[in-house]
Amino acid sequence: MAPDAMADARDRVLEEIRGADRFCLVTHEHPDGDALGSLVAMHRVLTELGKDSVMLMAADEFPLPYEYRFFDLSGLSTVPPGDIVDRTIVFLDCGNIDRTPLGIVKGDDVHILNIDHHHDNTRFGTVDLVDPEASCTAEIVWDLMRALGVEPDQELAEALYVGLVTDTGKFMYENTGPRAHVMAAELIAAGVDTHAVYRRLYEDMPFPKLELLARALRRVERHDGGALTMGRVTREDFDATGAEDSYTEGIIDHLRTVEGTKVAALAREIASENGTPVKKVSLRSTDGEVDVSAIARAGGGGGHRQAAGFSTVLGDDELVAFLREQVAAQLAPAST
Amino acid sequence: MAPDAMADARDRVLEEIRGADRFCLVTHEHPDGDALGSLVAMHRVLTELGKDSVMLMAADEFPLPYEYRFFDLSGLSTVPPGDIVDRTIVFLDCGNIDRTPLGIVKGDDVHILNIDHHHDNTRFGTVDLVDPEASCTAEIVWDLMRALGVEPDQELAEALYVGLVTDTGKFMYENTGPRAHVMAAELIAAGVDTHAVYRRLYEDMPFPKLELLARALRRVERHDGGALTMGRVTREDFDATGAEDSYTEGIIDHLRTVEGTKVAALAREIASENGTPVKKVSLRSTDGEVDVSAIARAGGGGGHRQAAGFSTVLGDDELVAFLREQVAAQLAPAST
Numbered sequence: 001m002a003p004d005a006m007a008d009a010r011d012r013v014l015e016e017i018r019g020a021d022r023f024c025l026v027t028h029e030h031p032d033g034d035a036l037g038s039l040v041a042m043h044r045v046l047t048e049l050g051k052d053s054v055m056l057m058a059a060d061e062f063p064l065p066y067e068y069r070f071f072d073l074s075g076l077s078t079v080p081p082g083d084i085v086d087r088t089i090v091f092l093d094c095g096n097i098d099r100t101p102l103g104i105v106k107g108d109d110v111h112i113l114n115i116d117h118h119h120d121n122t123r124f125g126t127v128d129l130v131d132p133e134a135s136c137t138a139e140i141v142w143d144l145m146r147a148l149g150v151e152p153d154q155e156l157a158e159a160l161y162v163g164l165v166t167d168t169g170k171f172m173y174e175n176t177g178p179r180a181h182v183m184a185a186e187l188i189a190a191g192v193d194t195h196a197v198y199r200r201l202y203e204d205m206p207f208p209k210l211e212l213l214a215r216a217l218r219r220v221e222r223h224d225g226g227a228l229t230m231g232r233v234t235r236e237d238f239d240a241t242g243a244e245d246s247y248t249e250g251i252i253d254h255l256r257t258v259e260g261t262k263v264a265a266l267a268r269e270i271a272s273e274n275g276t277p278v279k280k281v282s283l284r285s286t287d288g289e290v291d292v293s294a295i296a297r298a299g300g301g302g303g304h305r306q307a308a309g310f311s312t313v314l315g316d317d318e319l320v321a322f323l324r325e326q327v328a329a330q331l332a333p334a335s336t
Numbered sequence: 337m338a339p340d341a342m343a344d345a346r347d348r349v350l351e352e353i354r355g356a357d358r359f360c361l362v363t364h365e366h367p368d369g370d371a372l373g374s375l376v377a378m379h380r381v382l383t384e385l386g387k388d389s390v391m392l393m394a395a396d397e398f399p400l401p402y403e404y405r406f407f408d409l410s411g412l413s414t415v416p417p418g419d420i421v422d423r424t425i426v427f428l429d430c431g432n433i434d435r436t437p438l439g440i441v442k443g444d445d446v447h448i449l450n451i452d453h454h455h456d457n458t459r460f461g462t463v464d465l466v467d468p469e470a471s472c473t474a475e476i477v478w479d480l481m482r483a484l485g486v487e488p489d490q491e492l493a494e495a496l497y498v499g500l501v502t503d504t505g506k507f508m509y510e511n512t513g514p515r516a517h518v519m520a521a522e523l524i525a526a527g528v529d530t531h532a533v534y535r536r537l538y539e540d541m542p543f544p545k546l547e548l549l550a551r552a553l554r555r556v557e558r559h560d561g562g563a564l565t566m567g568r569v570t571r572e573d574f575d576a577t578g579a580e581d582s583y584t585e586g587i588i589d590h591l592r593t594v595e596g597t598k599v600a601a602l603a604r605e606i607a608s609e610n611g612t613p614v615k616k617v618s619l620r621s622t623d624g625e626v627d628v629s630a631i632a633r634a635g636g637g638g639g640h641r642q643a644a645g646f647s648t649v650l651g652d653d654e655l656v657a658f659l660r661e662q663v664a665a666q667l668a669p670a671s672t
Contacts, residue, residue, distance in 0.1 A: 170507060171506060171530075172506055172530070173531075174530070174531045177524060178520075178521040178525045179521075181517040181518070181520040181524065182517070182518070182521045184507070184517040184520075185514040185515075185518045185521070186514070188512075188513060189514045194508070194510070195509075195510045198508045203593040203595075203622065204593075204595045205593045207558070207562075207594055207595060210553060210556065210590060213553060213590070214550065214553035217546060217549060217553065220550075222543070254549070256539070257538060257541045258541055258546055259540045259541055260540075286535075287531070
């Protein structure tokens with residue numbers, strides 16, 4: 001989006017927020033820190049402005065992963081409000097309208113503000129405020145909050161901070177510009193208890209999570225001179241440790257950081273529905289040389305250039321072959 | 337140090353830097369990111385001001401741990417310059433004059449600027465600019481740099497950024513206030529390539545380092561209901577993986593984050609000099625409830641309240657007993 005178009009979209013979103021009274025906020029399925037942080041922060045901004053706001057999430061998202069259970073979700077509904085057609089629908093951190101399983105479809109009668117930072121956002125909104133330069137969707141919400149004259153209290157500041165910290169990988173990813181740090185400084189000055197936030201997000205870690213990591217690290221494989229570093233978590237690992245599926249979070253970062261790695265992949269076996277073993281595959285690109293969202297799309301999934309994923313019924317060997325082929329295709333010198 | 341005394345010390349340091357022409361910069365033994373970042377940054381500030389500056393480090397510090405080898409150490413000497421008595425000696429990030437093995441002792445004829453952020457700094461300088469509120473020594477150097485009117489180029493900015501990132505644990509430790517983020521924003525705007533810095537510090541990780549982690553995590557022990565979480569790295573682990581001693585860096589963070597942990601300890605066997613096995617013990621406190629610098633001092637070492645260490649010839653069981661006793665003593669309700 002060109003800078004002018006972005007400024008226009010921002011103005012339109014601000015105008016719509018100021019002009020409307022009733023809102024329904026949604027985010028993507030299996031919400032992460034930025035999805036939940038942006039959702040809760042936007043809800044608080046709207047509430048602070050005296051608007052009627054409902055956050056909407058599917059009932060089957062609960063319980064949330066343990067690290068996100070601290071969010072104050074009062075104001076949340078698991079069924080669409082009866083007057084949803086009269087509400088402005090705000091999508092937050094949602095690259096694709098299909099990634100929210102709420103049966104909301106674009107139509108003349110639904111007014112959608114699409115606020116996101118995913119570069120591959122499908123622009124499904126009535127207004128699309130999509131800024132891939134933003135480190136996280138929370139950064140866009142923070143900007144809107146300031147433009148709307150809302151002063152953050154501690155809870156609002158913490159919701160935004162969670163989005164910032166999780167989507168920048170603790171300020172480590174390439175998307176972390178000066179603006180992200182200015183935002184952090186302001187949020188801490190507004191009362192964020194950083195120690196408490198980090199404890200909730202990254203500490204108070206259930207011991208089975210450490211045991212799961214220990215198991216996963218025992219069978220790391222490197223392929224193609226290390227360009228593909230691959231890990232696996234099996235059903236047996238889950239069963240032996242009592243770990244939940246969400247405890248695999250973070251394992252892939254260990255694979256990603258190994259010298260020479262272009263693409264890190266973690267395959268975890270999830271409970272199969274009808275006897276067919278299903279794997280969820282997470283992908284990370286270490287330096288942007290390989291676009292893992294393209295690999296994920298080839299596998300039937302999606303995501304960012306540097307972080308993406310898909311589900312598959314491929315066996316272990318077939319999966320490795322698929323990934324090696326995909327990585328090799330992107331690393332091959334472009335033909336002229 | 338009271339705010340007035342701190343401002344005085346800062347003024348005196350600035351005055352000394354402006355007034356003197358020749359400097360010799362030192363830091364603590366086994367330098368970490370903040371020690372090296374502050375050293376290199378101060379050297380560049382002084383050089384930029386047209387001063388004659390020498391960085392001094394003991395020859396046996398080399399080679400540095402792989403993650404710090406990128407520092408530009410031109411201007412470094414491993415023997416004290418012949419005119420050292422005529423030079424202003426600047427100690428950076430050095431809590432105790434004994435922690436630099438260079439034979440520099442305080443005396444009437446040695447002029448020492450002691451610039452540090454360790455709360456237990458022994459104030460050994462002619463001027464002591466010791467600010468425990470600073471997230472890192474680099475933050476103090478950054479402040480001095482600005483007061484001296486030096487504009488950072490990319491290399492100076494990166495040296496400061498390395499100090500900031502490593503001593504705040506990627507902005508995660510309690511010492512990370514708004515000032516740390518403002519500093520980060522300015523340094524990134526001055527040209528820090530954050531992605532390159534993080535790759536050097538945390539990625540491009542030799543595969544044996546991941547193998548060492550996998551081994552260490554297999555034998556984590558929890559004591560006293562989890563208050564003490566303890567890990568070990570044995571000589572066999574080093575031998576089997578080919579890992580260097582510095583590859584143990586970061587393992588303790590995994591122990592620290594386990595739910596319920598008050599103190600995390602990692603003991604690693606180092607090459608024994610005369611047949612007696614020696615262990616280096618690193619300690620971390622998770623929430624400041626236990627002062628691990630006191631435990632380290634009881635063991636003959638030192639450090640910060642939340643991060644400290646010592647060396648010991650205790651056997652495995654004796655070491656566990658010592659640590660349990662020390663932790664229990666601090667967790668016991670104070671007698672009235």
